[in-house]
Amino acid sequence: MQITGNTVFIPGATSGLGLALALALRERGNTVIVGGRRTELLEKIAAENPGVETVRIDTADPASVEAASKDVLARFPSVNVLITMAGIMRVEDWHRPESFLESAESVVTTNVLGPIRLIAAFVEHLQAQPDATIMTVSSGLAFTPLTITPSYNASKAAIHMLSESLRLQLADTSVKVVELEPPAVRSDLLPGHKENEQAMPLDEFITEVVELIETQPDAREIQVERVKFLRYGEARGDYDQVVAAINGH
Incomplete structure (x- = not known):
C-alpha cells in the first residue's frame, strides 16, 4: 500500500485506532471517508476535520453495509483502499452459557461477518482499480489468547486466516491484502x-x-514492534511463557 494518493474508506473509524489512522492518512495526502453508526459523531468529525468525508454504516447490519457501500462508490468512484476497522471486544465467562452466548454472537457478527460483508461489497470495484488494497485488522490476540476475551481472540484469529487466504486468491488481481x-x-x-x-x-x-506503511509498501502484515512478542511466541518456542505473561500467571 502506498502512503499517499489513495481514496480510503474506513468503516469503524469514529473513535480510537480507526479515527486516529483516518486522520493520519488524511494528513499524508489521501482522501479519507470515515464510516460509523453514530450520526452525531460523524457530524462532529466532519466539522472538526475539514476534508474528511463521512458515511453512516453499521457493519453488523447487512442492509446498512449494502446501502453504505453503494453510497461510497457513487460519491467516491476512485476508492482504492478499504480498511475493515470496525470491531468490538467483550469480557466473557464461558463457565455458563447464559453469561457469554449473546456476547460471543455479537463479537463474531461485528468482527468476522462485518469485514466479510464489507469485502464482498467492494472487492469487484477494487479489482477494477490499477492499484488497490484491502487492509484487515486482526490483533496480537489472534496469536496469543487473553483469557477473559475468548470470542475476541477467536474472531481475530479468523481474520488472520481470512487475510492469508484472500491474499492467495487475489494474487492474480491488482488488489493487495494487508493485515x-x-x-x-x-x-x-x-x-x-x-x-x-x-x-x-x-x-x-x-x-x-504510518512509518511502516511508508517504508514497507509491499508488507503483508503491519506489525509494530510491541506486537511481535505476541505474534511470534510459537515461532520462538516461548508460547507458553507469553500466554502466562499476558494473563498475569
Missing part, C-alpha cells in the same frame, strides 16, 4: 483501557503504523 496487527493500544475497546499503562499509547502506535 494490521495491533497490540494492546490505549483506546475505548474495553472500559478503562484508555488508562491502561501497560498498553501502547495511541499516538505512538499510529506514528509507527
